[in-house]
Amino acid sequence: MQISVIGCSYLGAVTSSCLAALGHDVVGVDINERIVAELSAGRAPFFEPGLQEILSEQGSTGRLRYTTDPSAVAGSAVHFVCVGTPQRAGENAADLRQVDSAVEGLLPHLRPGDVVVGKSTVPVGTAARLAARIAEVEPEATLVWNPEFLREGFAVEDTLHPDRIVYGVPDGPAGERARAILDEVYAAPLSDGTPLVVTDYPTAELVKVAANSFLATKISFINAMAELCEVAGGDVTALADAIGHDDRIGRKFLNAGLGFGGGCLPKDIRAFMARAGELGADEALTFLREVDTINLRRRDRVVEMARQILGGAVADRRIAVLGAAFKPNSDDVRDSPALDVAARLDQHGADVRVTDPHAIPNARAIHPHLTYVTSVDEAVDGSDLVLLVTEWREYATLDPAALAQKVRGAAIIDARNVLDPVAWRGAGWTYRGLGRP
Structure with a gap:
């Protein structure tokens, strides 16, 4: 099919390239010239496993192209709207300006029968409002709401092999025809x-925010248990294992630690609360306020643990x-909880050195005052305390004995509970996990 994808940041870049991999002819449209240039050259503008490979493969087939020209959507039978809905500045509600702009830009190019x-x-x-607007310009075009369920780090796999697909369609022949096209x-x-x-539209819109709210609640629940x-x-890891054997509960998302972040869960639960109020x-949804509060409280806890380990203050102490x-x-x-903790420790006067396999450029853009290094060895050299705050595999598999030779003080806070306390303590480390003895 001829498909256009409007918005080519994270969601749109993955969606467009994967639709091409499914055999469709796809044009991606975005106003960001840098993103379009990167995608047109077959380069992923951000790190996502598998995306670089699929962009290279599909770019060579001729089925996938990118442009800043909004008229390029003309001629496509299906138009995917994949723009962002960030949290509105100073409020909990979602900012829908990108969605509204994308639809308005699409209207002049719609034809009868387009989806x-x-x-x-x-x-x-939102869907009902946008459907009414589309009907004003092209009554024979149909809106479908098809929420995404992509997990960052697994987005390509989740698009090509989703665990479910949801359509929100209008009643009647138009909805039936739109369903057939999406099929x-x-x-x-x-x-x-x-x-x-x-x-229907409302249920399809609610599916994504309900799912994210449930996952956020599960994470905050186990973090509340960690506090207890x-x-x-007690040991929250053993507790999670025990209750996770109950198939009504399950073990996934019961990993106590520093809590959730990113561009979805925090802003989605806040926007959900705001819309419920409207x-x-x-x-x-008042319980989601406590879910959010518990989540943010984990960051405070890690900073407090750092103070305790370092004798009551972090000022002038080197922290990796x-x-x-x-x-x-x-x-x-x-x-990011990880970056937030680093910034808080820096504000308290600590000599903070941050490392990450892929996120340093983005982190530097938000917190340019922090010191960034490219390797674990550089980060821990002469450190008084090590914080593991993002559970990259290369951090979870570090050799405690070898690392002990590089630090000034062998103390570590495992803020993701991914290390073996016995092994680290056996190598001479002061080990602290969240919710663990």
Whole structure:
């Protein structure tokens, strides 16, 4: 099929390249000249495992191209809207200006029978509003809401082999026709047995924010248990293992630690609360305020642990911070707990040295005053304390005996609970985990 993808940052770059890999002819449109230049040259503008390879492969087929020309969408039968919906400045609500702008720019080029596919995460009610606007200009075009469920670090796999596909479609023949067209777009994963849920606009919009809210709640729950374990002498890791064997609960997302960050979970749960308030249902989501509070409190706890280990103050003490990205296999530092902790320690006068395999350029753009180094050895050299704050595999598999030879003080805070306390203490380290004895 002829497909256009409007917005080619994280979501759009992955979506466009993977749609080409599924056999479609795709044009990606973005106003950012740098992103378009990078993608046109077959280079991923950010780190995402597998994206570089798929861009190179699909660029050579002629099925994938990128441009800043908004008229390039003309002639496509399906138009994916993949722009960002960041948190509105000074508020919890989502900023929908990019979504509105993308749709307005698309309107002059719509033809009868075209299908507009919304993938951006939006507040419930947005799809109905946009559908009405589209109908004013081209009544025979149809909007479908098709939320994305990409995990950073696994986005290519999640697009090519999703665990579910959701369509929010209007009632009647227009919705049936739009569904048939999307079935053709997703023919490959559907033929592999990917579950398909077809529903209405509001439910499709709610699926993504409900899923993210549930995951955030699960993470904050186990972090609340970690707080209790610390005062009661329990081990939150063993606790998570034990309750995780209950298949009603499951072990995934029960990893206590520094908490969640990134460009989705924090802003999505806040926007969800804001929209519930607008609809007069704010009491239904008041629990998410505590979920957010627990999550942010973990950062305070790590800073406090650093003070305790270093005798009550961090000023003028050298601290190695292993990690800047909000999660491994990503260079995303948006609302990164790791980078936030590093910045707080710096504000308290510590000599902070931050390292990360991929996120240093993005981290430097947000916190240019921090000291960044390219290797673990540089970060820990002469350090009084080591913080493991992003669970990159290369950090989780460090040799404690070898590392002990490089530091001034053999003390480590495992803020992701990925290290073996016995091995590290056996190598002479003062080891502290979150919610562990």
